[in-house]
Amino acid sequence: xxxxxxxxxxxxxxxxxxxxxxxxxxxxxxxxxxxxxxxxxxxxxxxxxxxxxxxxxxxxxxxxxxxxxxxxxxxxxxxxxxxxxxxxxxxxxxxxxxxxxxxxxxxxxxxxxxxxxxxxxxxxxxxxxxxxxxxxxxxxxxxxxxxxxxxxxxxxxxxxxxxxxxxxxxxxxxxxxxxxxxxxxxxxxxxxxxxxxxxxxxxxxxxxxxxxxxxxxxxxxxxxxxxxxxxxxxxxxxxxxxxxxxxxxxxxxxxxxxxxxxxxxxxxxxxxxxxxxxxxxxxxxxxxxxxxxxxxxxxxxxxxxxxxxxxxxxxxxxxxxxxxxxxxxxxxxxxxxxxxxxxxxxxxxxxxxxxxxxxxxxxxxxxxxxxxxxxxxxxxxxxxxxxxxxxxxxxxxxxxxxxxxxxxxxxxxxxxxxxxxxxxxxxxxxxxxxxxxxxxxxxxxxxxxxxxxxxxxxxxxxxxxxxxxx
Amino acid sequence: xxxxxxxxxxxxxxxxxxxxxxxxxxxxxxxxxxxxxxxxxxxxxxxxxxxxxxxxxxxxxxxxxxxxxxxxxxxxxxxxxxxxxxxxxxxxxxxxxxxxxxxxxxxxxxxxxxxxxxxxxxxxxxxxxxxxxxxxxxxxxxxxxxxxxxxxxxxxxxxxxxxxxxxxxxxxxxxxxxxxxxxxxxxxxxxxxxxxxxxxxxxxxxxxxxxxxxxxxxxxxxxxxxxxxxxxxxxxxxxxxxxxxxxxxxxxxxxxxxxxxxxxxxxxxxxxxxxxxxxxxxxxxxxxxxxxxxxxxxxxxxxxxxxxxxxxxxxxxxxxxxxxxxxxxxxxxxxxxxxxxxxxxxxxxxxxxxxxxxxxxxxxxxxxxxxxxxxxxxxxxxxxxxxxxxxxxxxxxxxxxxxxxxxxxxxxxxxxxxxxxxxxxxxxxxxxxxxxxxxxxxxxxxxxxxxxxxxxxxxxxxxxxxxxxxxxxxxxxxxxxxxxxxxxxxxxxx
Numbered sequence: 001x002x003x004x005x006x007x008x009x010x011x012x013x014x015x016x017x018x019x020x021x022x023x024x025x026x027x028x029x030x031x032x033x034x035x036x037x038x039x040x041x042x043x044x045x046x047x048x049x050x051x052x053x054x055x056x057x058x059x060x061x062x063x064x065x066x067x068x069x070x071x072x073x074x075x076x077x078x079x080x081x082x083x084x085x086x087x088x089x090x091x092x093x094x095x096x097x098x099x100x101x102x103x104x105x106x107x108x109x110x111x112x113x114x115x116x117x118x119x120x121x122x123x124x125x126x127x128x129x130x131x132x133x134x135x136x137x138x139x140x141x142x143x144x145x146x147x148x149x150x151x152x153x154x155x156x157x158x159x160x161x162x163x164x165x166x167x168x169x170x171x172x173x174x175x176x177x178x179x180x181x182x183x184x185x186x187x188x189x190x191x192x193x194x195x196x197x198x199x200x201x202x203x204x205x206x207x208x209x210x211x212x213x214x215x216x217x218x219x220x221x222x223x224x225x226x227x228x229x230x231x232x233x234x235x236x237x238x239x240x241x242x243x244x245x246x247x248x249x250x251x252x253x254x255x256x257x258x259x260x261x262x263x264x265x266x267x268x269x270x271x272x273x274x275x276x277x278x279x280x281x282x283x284x285x286x287x288x289x290x291x292x293x294x295x296x297x298x299x300x301x302x303x304x305x306x307x308x309x310x311x312x313x314x315x316x317x318x319x320x321x322x323x324x325x326x327x328x329x330x331x332x333x334x335x336x337x338x339x340x341x342x343x344x345x346x347x348x349x350x351x352x353x354x355x356x357x358x359x360x361x362x363x364x365x366x367x368x369x370x371x372x373x374x375x376x377x378x379x380x381x382x383x384x385x386x387x388x389x390x391x392x393x394x395x396x397x398x399x400x401x402x403x404x405x406x407x408x409x410x411x412x413x414x415x416x417x418x419x420x421x422x423x424x425x426x427x428x429x430x431x432x433x434x435x436x437x438x439x440x441x442x443x444x445x446x447x448x449x450x451x452x453x454x455x456x457x458x459x460x461x462x463x464x465x466x467x468x469x470x
Numbered sequence: 471x472x473x474x475x476x477x478x479x480x481x482x483x484x485x486x487x488x489x490x491x492x493x494x495x496x497x498x499x500x501x502x503x504x505x506x507x508x509x510x511x512x513x514x515x516x517x518x519x520x521x522x523x524x525x526x527x528x529x530x531x532x533x534x535x536x537x538x539x540x541x542x543x544x545x546x547x548x549x550x551x552x553x554x555x556x557x558x559x560x561x562x563x564x565x566x567x568x569x570x571x572x573x574x575x576x577x578x579x580x581x582x583x584x585x586x587x588x589x590x591x592x593x594x595x596x597x598x599x600x601x602x603x604x605x606x607x608x609x610x611x612x613x614x615x616x617x618x619x620x621x622x623x624x625x626x627x628x629x630x631x632x633x634x635x636x637x638x639x640x641x642x643x644x645x646x647x648x649x650x651x652x653x654x655x656x657x658x659x660x661x662x663x664x665x666x667x668x669x670x671x672x673x674x675x676x677x678x679x680x681x682x683x684x685x686x687x688x689x690x691x692x693x694x695x696x697x698x699x700x701x702x703x704x705x706x707x708x709x710x711x712x713x714x715x716x717x718x719x720x721x722x723x724x725x726x727x728x729x730x731x732x733x734x735x736x737x738x739x740x741x742x743x744x745x746x747x748x749x750x751x752x753x754x755x756x757x758x759x760x761x762x763x764x765x766x767x768x769x770x771x772x773x774x775x776x777x778x779x780x781x782x783x784x785x786x787x788x789x790x791x792x793x794x795x796x797x798x799x800x801x802x803x804x805x806x807x808x809x810x811x812x813x814x815x816x817x818x819x820x821x822x823x824x825x826x827x828x829x830x831x832x833x834x835x836x837x838x839x840x841x842x843x844x845x846x847x848x849x850x851x852x853x854x855x856x857x858x859x860x861x862x863x864x865x866x867x868x869x870x871x872x873x874x875x876x877x878x879x880x881x882x883x884x885x886x887x888x889x890x891x892x893x894x895x896x897x898x899x900x901x902x903x904x905x906x907x908x909x910x911x912x913x914x915x916x917x918x919x920x921x922x923x924x925x926x927x928x929x930x931x932x933x934x935x936x937x938x939x940x941x942x943x944x945x946x947x948x949x950x951x952x953x954x955x956x957x958x959x960x961x962x963x964x
Contacts, residue, residue, distance in 0.1 A: 321536065377609060378602035388537065391646050406639040413635055417628065
């Protein structure tokens with residue numbers, strides 16, 4: 001297994017993003033303000049090329065390269081495609097927010113680096129590579145949150161930074177323990193080595209690593225930064241940090257759970273964290289009136305559902321497919337909702353959404369589709385993810401978790417309903433009239449396109465079949 | 471062909487929804503035309519009667535092969551009566567709304583969407599497909615109540631949505647259980663209904679049945695899951711109430727005969743007495759509470775709980791298998807399906823009549839009226855006919871249904887006679903309400919009450935005419951249901 005496979009070309013998708021971020025940063029420093037838009041098109045192109053090169057390895061057998069430290073398999077491929085695509089959507093969405101801003105090219109470079117970090121976290125099959133990817137994915141986030149330079153953004157940045165530091169240390173401690181106990185940092189052979197190690201020590205190590213990664217995923221107990229950051233940062237940045245970092249972190253968690261020996265009940269630990277995440281996220285979201293804060297808590301609860309297949313990843317046959325399908329469907333849906341939010345930049349609370357139904361019927365339709373998808377109503381995308389996830393969890397012997405998740409779904413309906421009831425409410429007298437022309441055109445087009453995708457994705461056999469056949 | 475029946479209303483609905491500045495009259499007539507064409511298509515497909523096992527208009531397309539789910543639709547003797555009922559009810563709704571002025575285009579689009587989901591539920595032969603349509607019908611009805619309702623419509627709509635959504639999730643859990651319990655794993659209803667396809671333990675079967683029964687009981691609704699129904703009915707617009715009572719409630723009872731009984735026959739036999747008890751309690755509770763109502767819509771809503779109780783009673787009794795009970799079981803199932811159709815027609819008519827009260831005066835309160843027969847004789851006549859039909863007088867469909875239900879149920883378990891007083895109480899309360907409103911001296915809001923016009927008369931004639939037709943010549947309908955009931959009972963025999 002430890003044959004040194006130094007196949008550099010198979011890292012092409014990662015290399016493209018890395019090169020693009022460096023070039024963006026350098027070129028951006030020399031370009032005058034009115035030419036910075038060049039970096040926008042360049043980053044978009046690079047992300048698309050990266051996703052395109054990832055498609056090239058489709059159908060080839062799974063391999064591990066660089067002495068078993070990096071896996072090129074179905075999960076990596078899915079993240080290599082969906083993460084850059086999500087980042088590209090964020091850049092398109094951020095036309096009003098980024099273009100002409102004081103730090104335009106730097107923003108793109110940071111987005112590219114964070115995306116690269118997510119991909120590396122997803123592909124890592126070695127604890128040290130995981131740590132490198134983790135740092136690469138985290139540090140740009142702090143800067144991105146602080147970009148809007150308001151007092152609240154500063155607070156959110158600080159909070160995220162402190163939480164990130166704390167959980168990063170936990171992760172580091174955990175992986176030090178695991179490496180020390182097993183004598184290797186590579187996942188290959190770790191299972192066997194850990195099976196004979198003292199169980200309490202292994203448990204401490206795995207708890208540290210899992211909780212550390214949950215910071216990246218935005219799940220309980222590493223969730224505190226999510227609502228603040230979602231509320232205080234720019235809308236497009238919020239869309240990015242509630243979508244992309246999760247993608248890598250959850251795949252990494254799945255790989256770790258798969259590696260752990262059966263001497264410790266890791267599935268139960270993850271299942272409990274899943275139940276906590278969904279319950280805490282949903283309960284907290286109930287009380288929110290700020291749209292982005294509500295969506296921030298909603299993503300915390302979604303991590304709960306996403307952890308369900310992670311818990312049973314080595315117990316149920318369809319768990320990997322379920323996880324990847326849910327990740328893709330969730331990413332598209334979450335971006336849809338944020339795209340709609342980006343159409344109404346000034347309307348921060350749900351009360352401000354009153355009357356939108358009359359002036360913007362199409363966008364209202366998109367909100368309805370997005371909210372119903374997050375609830376998990378058929379035939380929207382996330383329903384099919386939820387179905388797969390529930391089935392996998394039950395199949396893996398966590399029936400109680402499925403019941404908790406179902407109860408949570410009903411709970412979540414209460415606040416998701418408010419998302420699409422508000423537009424139908426009568427606006428208060430004196431509220432600003434928002435005509436069609438004041439809605440950013442790019443955001444509107446993006447929202448409508450994403451809404452249609454959310455609706456159709458679940459219905460298209462190919463979407464499900466393709467992920468299943470990887 | 472069947473897919474056209476399902477999706478034609480949806481497509482027309484989308485077209486209506488996106489065509490702005492359409493004259494209201496055009497929207498009305500397009501709506502009516504679509505519902506008529508849809509009804510005609512069902513009649514065409516099912517012109518060769520469903521024989522025993524083969525499905526009519528069957529169609530199966532690859533959808534999600536990875537998880538054993540396909541787009542599979544087809545009609546048999548259990549679904550055909552309900553599909554026809556759905557078709558008729560939506561024609562009636564379109565007729566009733568010909569002169570509606572409140573956002574007619576959007577309303578037509580929404581009801582066409584709702585029609586698609588209802589047609590889909592009753593023709594689905596795959597659990598996921600069933601669930602998709604089932605859930606979408608909830609979403610559609612939510613918008614009907616929230617958008618066109620009156621009174622505290624938002625709150626009622628939310629309660630309706632939350633409650634029935636909870637039910638649908640319980641149902642989904644049950645479906646996942648069925649999927650995992652079958653080997654090979656599949657969501658196909660035809661395969662799951664084959665004898666012995668469920669391979670799990672009896673404990674697993676029991677808990678899956680519990681999840682499914684809770685899900686269906688909320689939708690039906692039965693005591694103790696009924697509390698969403700009265701507010702939803704009271705605050706829904708007239709045709710919303712009609713669709714809710716006539717079609718959406720049937721999805722619950724249909725689920726019992728389509729999913730619960732054939733897929734988990736063993737567990738159904740074990741727990742049939744629980745179902746029977748729930749049925750009896752629903753019958754008596756619904757009737758007694760209906761008696762205490764002064765709001766005409768609430769009263770009809772509670773008689774709905776009472777009428778659905780008969781269906782639950784019958785499907786429960788059909789699960790109590792004895793040595794010589796086969797014929798009684800079949801009778802109970804046939805009666806249950808007949809009751810679904812009958813209740814749809816009769817309660818649909820009653821809710822239309824209740825809507826007339828609101829249209830004229832804005833009040834549903836029975837105490838506000840008196841001596842109404844004098845200013846509105848036609849209205850009084852229809853109310854009398856509908857009341858008689860609802861209490862199960864011979865000559866109406868309700869009699870055929872309830873007669874079979876009781877004969878069948880008492881034939882399997884003697885103590886189901888405990889539900890008989892339900893009929894008496896319903897009769898008493900409907901007659902009392904009729905007396906209160908229509909006889910005596912003309913007073914209060916009854917003064918200058920406008921009688922039914924032609925637009926209102928035609929739908930009522932259709933509904934009551936069909937009820938009488940089934941009551942007088944039940945043969946054709948029973949001939950459709952009986953073969954399917956026989957298959958169902960055969961599957962129940964251990």
